[in-house]
Amino acid sequence: MKLRFLGKNSNVGDCPTLYATDRDTYLVQGWRIFANDLLMQLDLREGESAVEVPTELFEHLTKDDHPAGEIRRVEDPIMVLTPGGTLVVQGQEVTDPEALAEMEIPDYETVVEVPKAAIKALLEGPRDADLQRRAQPAL
Numbered sequence: 001m002k003l004r005f006l007g008k009n010s011n012v013g014d015c016p017t018l019y020a021t022d023r024d025t026y027l028v029q030g031w032r033i034f035a036n037d038l039l040m041q042l043d044l045r046e047g048e049s050a051v052e053v054p055t056e057l058f059e060h061l062t063k064d065d066h067p068a069g070e071i072r073r074v075e076d077p078i079m080v081l082t083p084g085g086t087l088v089v090q091g092q093e094v095t096d097p098e099a100l101a102e103m104e105i106p107d108y109e110t111v112v113e114v115p116k117a118a119i120k121a122l123l124e125g126p127r128d129a130d131l132q133r134r135a136q137p138a139l
Contacts, residue, residue, distance in 0.1 A: 021113070026116055029103060089112055
């Protein structure tokens with residue numbers, strides 16, 4: 001898999017990053033999800049994982065010929081908008097050793113692969129359920 005760096009959002013040690021691949025997918029590097037209340041809201045299939053990233057990370061999609069990088073809907077593969085204003089992205093966990101070797105991934109992060117078409121669909125005009133799937137607060 002060949003990677004093309006699109007951008008990152010760095011804040012003192014945090015480094016969510018977005019890449020385009022030669023497989024018509026994006027790799028989304030973000031924070032691992034450890035909160036059980038958040039994990040229980042996800043339906044992860046075998047080989048899948050989820051990462052949490054700032055919404056601003058998708059502004060880098062403009063470097064991949066998208067006119068804007070604003071996520072307008074929350075649906076597969078962006079599963080949840082958290083109370084903190086971050087997004088949870090679900091996809092195949094990246095295990096390709098060559099691809100992983102090109103990235104700097106701290107222990108508290110992981111990388112998921114999502115189809116470009118799925119992300120592109122979330123950039124288009126909002127629907128009735130516009131950003132309705134939000135994280136449920138912990139009890």
